[in-house]
Amino acid sequence: MAFLRRLRCPNCGQKATGISCPWCSYPLMRGRAVKEPREQKRLKKPVQARAKAEPKAKEEARAKTEPKAKEKAREKAKTTKNLYTWAGLGLLVAGSLVFLAAYFVLLLTWLAALGISMLILSFILLALGRTIPKLSPEVSALFLETGINNIAALVEELGIKSKAIYLPSSLTSGGPQVLIPFHFNPLLSPITKAFPQRLIVRYGASSDDIGLLVTTTGTTAVGMLESIPGPISAELESALTFLFRGILGVADGTRVITSENHIEVEIYNSHIENKTAWFHQCLGGPLASVVASVAAEAWNRPVTINQEEHHRGRCSIELEVLGEDI
Amino acid sequence: MKIYNSYILIIATLLLLTTVILVALGQNSLDVYYTTYVIEALIVTELYVYFNAKARHGLSLVSAILFGGFLVIVSLQVIKILV
Numbered sequence: 001m002a003f004l005r006r007l008r009c010p011n012c013g014q015k016a017t018g019i020s021c022p023w024c025s026y027p028l029m030r031g032r033a034v035k036e037p038r039e040q041k042r043l044k045k046p047v048q049a050r051a052k053a054e055p056k057a058k059e060e061a062r063a064k065t066e067p068k069a070k071e072k073a074r075e076k077a078k079t080t081k082n083l084y085t086w087a088g089l090g091l092l093v094a095g096s097l098v099f100l101a102a103y104f105v106l107l108l109t110w111l112a113a114l115g116i117s118m119l120i121l122s123f124i125l126l127a128l129g130r131t132i133p134k135l136s137p138e139v140s141a142l143f144l145e146t147g148i149n150n151i152a153a154l155v156e157e158l159g160i161k162s163k164a165i166y167l168p169s170s171l172t173s174g175g176p177q178v179l180i181p182f183h184f185n186p187l188l189s190p191i192t193k194a195f196p197q198r199l200i201v202r203y204g205a206s207s208d209d210i211g212l213l214v215t216t217t218g219t220t221a222v223g224m225l226e227s228i229p230g231p232i233s234a235e236l237e238s239a240l241t242f243l244f245r246g247i248l249g250v251a252d253g254t255r256v257i258t259s260e261n262h263i264e265v266e267i268y269n270s271h272i273e274n275k276t277a278w279f280h281q282c283l284g285g286p287l288a289s290v291v292a293s294v295a296a297e298a299w300n301r302p303v304t305i306n307q308e309e310h311h312r313g314r315c316s317i318e319l320e321v322l323g324e325d326i
Numbered sequence: 327m328k329i330y331n332s333y334i335l336i337i338a339t340l341l342l343l344t345t346v347i348l349v350a351l352g353q354n355s356l357d358v359y360y361t362t363y364v365i366e367a368l369i370v371t372e373l374y375v376y377f378n379a380k381a382r383h384g385l386s387l388v389s390a391i392l393f394g395g396f397l398v399i400v401s402l403q404v405i406k407i408l409v
Contacts, residue, residue: 084330113360116359121337121338123388124388125334127381127385128333
């Protein structure tokens with residue numbers, strides 16, 4: 001019974017018995033030398049041809065890629081030296097030439113003075129050029145949008161409508177974070193210990209007291225402060241202006257008014273557009289998120305965003321400082 | 327980077343205006359020009375308190391260099407008076 005012998009199918013390579021292969025229905029030929037599977041054959045041919053053509057192709061590829069790599073490296077070097085540095089170098093050369101020509105050849109004092117002023121400006125530009133971050137704003141926006149979109153997807157998918165609670169670092173195991181309760185509960189039990197570093201946390205005794213503990217833009221922004229401000233409005237104002245004007249460059253200034261457990265913050269000439277997505281209703285906009293995180297850290301108490309309004313570049317944010325118990 | 331741009335623009339405008347005013351006043355001493363520039367640059371730098379730590383460090387280095395130049399001018403003047 002020859003057809004009962006186990007043979008290798010010449011088409012698919014599977015071991016099979018019978019007249020045809022049970023896997024691919026290819027007829028199993030008896031008494032002949034087992035053919036190489038088609039796939040194997042197909043692979044073998046190009047290998048032999050490739051072995052011949054490989055040195056040639058390698059050389060061609062190298063000839064093609066080498067100039068490209070050199071170009072890339074040149075472009076990288078260009079971009080790493082930012083505009084401030086280039087402007088500084090230009091002024092340094094031009095200022096030196098103007099000064100030397102005016103002082104030694106033309107004997108013009110005012111032109112020599114102009115050369116000196118160009119040199120002073122070039123020193124300032126070179127000093128500032130060294131402090132520009134190497135990451136472009138586009139790359140930063142890429143990271144920011146990815147993170148925000150993930151949080152937005154989470155909040156929208158879970159259908160959360162309650163307001164987020166911004167917690168200071170003393171109530172979390174890392175930096176300041178945001179607690180988004182799944183259900184709004186006006187009678188919440190006090191927090192006795194810091195939350196663990198987890199996404200879903202229990203914040204009360206009730207079975208419904210569960211929420212998301214997430215990181216927002218405010219959390220990262222607090223880390224950029226040189227020191228944590230105190231609860232006095234002047235200190236908070238100074239910290240927010242330093243952050244928005246000096247570090248982030250998104251606004252011209254801030255004004256803070258505190259009354260009991262309410263904080264009113266006005267941000268002038270903000271350049272961040274106002275969006276009204278679902279998760280913004282819950283977490284607040286990026287500016288409000290930063291303000292709430294800084295305020296929570298300054299007061300060392302949980303904070304919620306009561307109101308957020310944008311009108312002609314002016315952003316008004318009203319925060320409520322919650323008690324020891326949320 | 328808005329703060330950097332405004333800082334540079336203010337300094338550049340001030341230096342240019344100073345040059346125009348001093349030329350109009352008929353000032354012919356390079357020391358006066360330099361001293362005025364340095365004083366202006368130092369004042370504007372001090373007024374920009376919201377710079378980040380890295381920028382402030384870089385600018386304080388520039389200020390030190392400019393102040394060094396000012397000290398050289400002062401010492402040359404002192405030597406001139408004494409001699």
